[in-house]
Amino acid sequence: MATTQTITAALATQTNPVQSAAETSVEYREGEYKYAAYLPHYTLGRQLPLEEFEHHDVGLRADRDKKALLDSDATFHEITPAIGTEIRGGLQLSALTPAQLDEMALLAAERGVVVFHDQDFADIGPDRQLAYGQHFGRLHVHQMGGHIKDYPALLPVYRDFVAGAVDNEIKNNISSIKWHSDMSYEINGVGTTTFLALDVPLSGGDTLYLSTTAAYEALSPGFREFLHDKYATHSGFTQASVHEHRERYIREPIETVHPIVRTHPVTGAKSLYVNRLYTRKIQGLKEEESATILNFLYNHIEHGQDWHIRVHWTPGTVIVYDNRNTQHSALRDFAVQEGVTRRHMLRITPQAERPYFDAGAKAKNNKTGESKWKDTVV
Numbered sequence: 617m618a619t620t621q622t623i624t625a626a627l628a629t630q631t632n633p634v635q636s637a638a639e640t641s642v643e644y645r646e647g648e649y650k651y652a653a654y655l656p657h658y659t660l661g662r663q664l665p666l667e668e669f670e671h672h673d674v675g676l677r678a679d680r681d682k683k684a685l686l687d688s689d690a691t692f693h694e695i696t697p698a699i700g701t702e703i704r705g706g707l708q709l710s711a712l713t714p715a716q717l718d719e720m721a722l723l724a725a726e727r728g729v730v731v732f733h734d735q736d737f738a739d740i741g742p743d744r745q746l747a748y749g750q751h752f753g754r755l756h757v758h759q760m761g762g763h764i765k766d767y768p769a770l771l772p773v774y775r776d777f778v779a780g781a782v783d784n785e786i787k788n789n790i791s792s793i794k795w796h797s798d799m800s801y802e803i804n805g806v807g808t809t810t811f812l813a814l815d816v817p818l819s820g821g822d823t824l825y826l827s828t829t830a831a832y833e834a835l836s837p838g839f840r841e842f843l844h845d846k847y848a849t850h851s852g853f854t855q856a857s858v859h860e861h862r863e864r865y866i867r868e869p870i871e872t873v874h875p876i877v878r879t880h881p882v883t884g885a886k887s888l889y890v891n892r893l894y895t896r897k898i899q900g901l902k903e904e905e906s907a908t909i910l911n912f913l914y915n916h917i918e919h920g921q922d923w924h925i926r927v928h929w930t931p932g933t934v935i936v937y938d939n940r941n942t943q944h945s946a947l948r949d950f951a952v953q954e955g956v957t958r959r960h961m962l963r964i965t966p967q968a969e970r971p972y973f974d975a976g977a978k979a980k981n982n983k984t985g986e987s988k989w990k991d992t993v994v
């Protein structure tokens with residue numbers, strides 16, 4: 617077992633703004649851990665609220681046939697009809713052309729989740745990772761302030777024996793499942809998101825994904841209609857309140873009202889946009905009515921295995937997912953051996969449009985009028 621050293625969040629007083637180091641039980645002095653530079657740091661202090669901005673999605677300018685992407689040596693495999701495409705061989709994310717990146721955003725919009733294997737992306741350095749993410753939109757900086765040192769828009773997700781060994785969000789729950797879309801309380805939602813493994817347990821720590829488009833399409837026409845003009849509040853306050861290091865919050869938490877059914881600007885497809893972690897109340901309904909409808913939707917979304925997949929992480933796995941029409945949950949099911957086990961991930965999180973509902977939008981790949989997945993080409 618490696619020597620255990622706990623580094624507490626001592627404030628670095630010589631820098632301004634103040635940066636606080638990660639807590640970890642794993643030795644990460646220079647050179648001892650390959651991804652030491654990707655451990656979480658915290659820039660303390662308060663920042664101004666995020667303001668709404670106009671987003672132009674790169675998927676809109678992509679070739680609808682995705683020729684630049686598909687005419688490669690890679691093989692494309694549909695994980696399930698409703699969600700997920702797996703790409704093997706022939707493509708390195710780090711070497712995609714701008715046209716291929718646009719087409720990948722389109723593919724992620726259509727399929728929800730795109731899984732790449734054997735990628736060198738974890739090793740190309742934070743400057744190139746940042747530039748890659750900026751291709752898709754304005755990069756989000758988390759309200760919690762955790763980031764790669766000197767790179768506020770690169771978000772590490774880190775668990776080991778000390779850091780997050782018992783996550784405050786799950787410590788009083790029976791299981792570790794917390795379905796959500798990332799930061800749905802923000803005004804501009806999150807779009808084409810990239811998530812990758814740096815160091816992962818051999819067993820466990822998988823990520824679950826689901827399609828909220830397929831969940832929407834499974835509802836009866838009458839119930840869909842009922843939801844079409846409904847809006848709900850999403851809140852960042854709970855995330856802030858359960859965190860034991862409140863000084864790390866760099867923006868005041870906010871609440872935002874979003875449509876319950878949102879339209880994807882690239883595919884035109886509608887999806888359910890409520891999640892158990894952040895959604896709070898349906899506007900215009902009484903408390904009991906709102907709670908009943910929201911609980912039905914959460915259970916419906918979370919229990920429909922028809923639109924769920926589960927991905928196991930190995931070194932070199934990178935997932936590109938569209939936060940607009942999917943939800944996900946980490947699984948905190950792995951045994952943590954002090955000084956040895958860690959689950960270390962990196963997320964690059966471009967923001968997208970403010971969620972909207974367009975009743976007249978037609979799903980662009982939907983030839984049958986019912987399930988667009990039947991006509992998906994890859």
Ligand SMILES: [Fe+2]
Pocket residue numbers: 796797798944
């Ligand atoms: Fe997440």
